[in-house]
Amino acid sequence: MLHEARSGHTGGSLSAVDAIVALYFHHMRHNPGNPRDPDRDRFILSKGHAVPALYATLAECGYFDVGELLTLRKINSRLQGHPANTKTPGIEVSTGSLGQGLSFGIGVALAGKLDGKDYNVYVMVGDGETDEGQIWEAAAAASHYKLDNLTALLDRNRLQIDGFTEDVMALEVASERWRAFGWNVLEVDGHNMREILDVLHKADAHKNQPTMIILHTVKGKGVSFMENRVQYHGVAPTDEEYKKAMKELDELEKKILEKYEKRKE
Amino acid sequence: MGKLINPRDVYGDTLIELGESNPNIVALDADLSKSTKTCKFCYRFPNRFFNMGIAEANMISVAAGLASCGKIPFVSTFAVFVPGRTYDQIRMSVAYSDMNVKLFSTHAGVSVGKDGVSHQMLEDLALMRVLPNMKIFIPSDPVITKKIVYLMAENKGPMYSRVGREPMEIIYDEKELEDLKIRRMLHIKDGDDLALIACGTMVKNAIEAGKELEKKGISTGIVDAWNLKPFDNHTIDKIAKKVNAILTIEEHSVIGGLGGAVAERLSETGYKGGFIRMGINDMFCESGDPRDLLEKYGLTIKHIVNQAEKMV
Ligand SMILES: Cc1ncc(C[n+]2csc(CCOP(=O)(O)OP(=O)(O)O)c2C)c(N)n1
Secondary structure (H helix, E strand, O other): HHHOOOOOOOOOHHHEEEEEEHHHHOOOOOOOOOOOOOOOOOEEOHHHHHHHHHHHHHHHHOOOOOOHHHHHOOOOOOOOOOOOOOOOOOOOOOOOOOHHHHHHHHHHHHHHHHHHOOEEEEEEOOOOOHHHHHHHHHHHHHHHHHHHHHOEEEEEEEEOOOOEEHHHHHOOHHHHHHHOOOOOOEEEEEEOOHHHHHHHHHHHOOOOEEEEEEEEEEOOOOOOOOOOOOOOOOOOOOOOHHHHHHHHHHHHHHHHHHHHHHOOO | OOEEOOOOHHHHHHHHHHHOOOOOOOEEOOOOOHHOOOOHHOOOOOOOOOOOOOOOHHHHHHHHHOOOOEEEEEOEEEOOOOOOOOHHHHHHHHHHOOOOOOEEEOOEEHHHHHOHHHHOOHHHHHHOOOOOEEEEEEOOOOOHHHHHHHHHOOOOOEEEEEEOOOOOEEEOOOHHHOOOOOOEEEEEEEEEEEEEOOOOOOOHHHHHHHHHHHHHHOOOOEOOOOOEEEEOOHHHHHHHHHHHHEEEEEEOOOOOOOHHHHHHHHHHOOOEEEEEEEEEEEOOOOOHHHHHHHOOOOOHHHHHHHHHHHHO
């Protein structure tokens, strides 16, 4: 997708995609045939630049055709460079200017409480994104209103654009910050499906507080030469990189499938 | 002088009325509910009122989230803060996302008075006018204020409205506004020599100036540009055909607001007559009594009359 578009954000999509897949395939209540179902659980990608991960997931779920993924970032496409709810089925709100998605999620969660609905709201936030003041306005508001139907997921890949988060604008100890703002804080390996699913259940069950799940992730996860490398933040793979990356990912897929088949036997 | 009513009180009371009949009406404020009068809604419907604290950016995106679930959020604070502090949130979460959010700001204009520049918003119309999907309404009296709040609740989409801090005289009776329509400015009076196109607090001044000009034998048309966006090109074209002098008057920068919008239309349609924009001339003002400020910065009835006389 990104290779075809020749632009886009590779690293932050790969760190985020496992949690997004876990949510859409194994956790959230949603209906690709009726993306506006008022009772749906909501997923909001506040770090909008990682939208390739979300588009791929939505397509695999059936919100639109997988073939459409190759139109990403091209003229006349429904798949904009950053999420656009007015164009793409399954997108809740337009993001891409960092810092706004968590606040939007609060609005959705408040509406759920007002209407007595039991849907849950999940918002994925980048770790660099939490430099934004609005995130902390939202952090305060969510706990003030005791929004236990709201879960934030922090993609803690430790990188932003200009370098490591701890060098650009230190945010440790992240868990203590969120706890101090009145959140229930849980931490997991953001690439371990079992752990992610367990923690999502815990988040849903928690009462009277919003939950922050800190996903310890690797930027560029799954592609050896991209992992933890800041230069893969906002560029698409070259032809050669694309071939290498796909080979690695195909091998990974094969390994996973073999393991799965073995387990079935 | 007629009876004075504060449009902020009208706003608060109208919100309650709307809230009684429509459970989806909710209100948000950023620790200024006593000034904006959303406090009235809060007393009546505490569960549907959200004080977001002094955190305007968050408030805008929260309102968008509420709107995405079918709520009709009215968002209020001072105009310097919304839209002033929150342009990007309005652009992304509200306008581009096309959310049914109603921004109703108070304390717009220089007539905020003694608080000074930090509280005198003179750029809000320009900011909101450049946003696709946004509609803009500027009440000129207490009666149209109520109409506008209803209209905002009953029509879908992102909308912005602003009133000042000061009470206003009544211009309209409710009957006159029965078929108020979006994209139709209000013709208060026809005139052959000159047209005064005003909005908000300046409409009353334009009417009074018009009376004096008539006494001096200048036939003066008066238009209330209560709906700045979508812009009523039709009315401007009609006026341009009829008169040889057009004056716009607004409590806003002369750049980008009503004067800017009228200038754009006139220059694109080949209008050859005189045209002057009255407003704040690209400057920050200062603290002072509202009346003294309007006097010093050139927005009184006398200023309008003088300017108009020079043009015809
Ligand atoms: C308000 C805002 N400022 C700057 C940017 C440009 N920008 C895009 S991504 C990014 C870094 C984000 O870092 P992080 O949230 O950690 O995302 P990740 O590393 O997971 O991709 C920046 C600064 C933006 N999109 N929005």
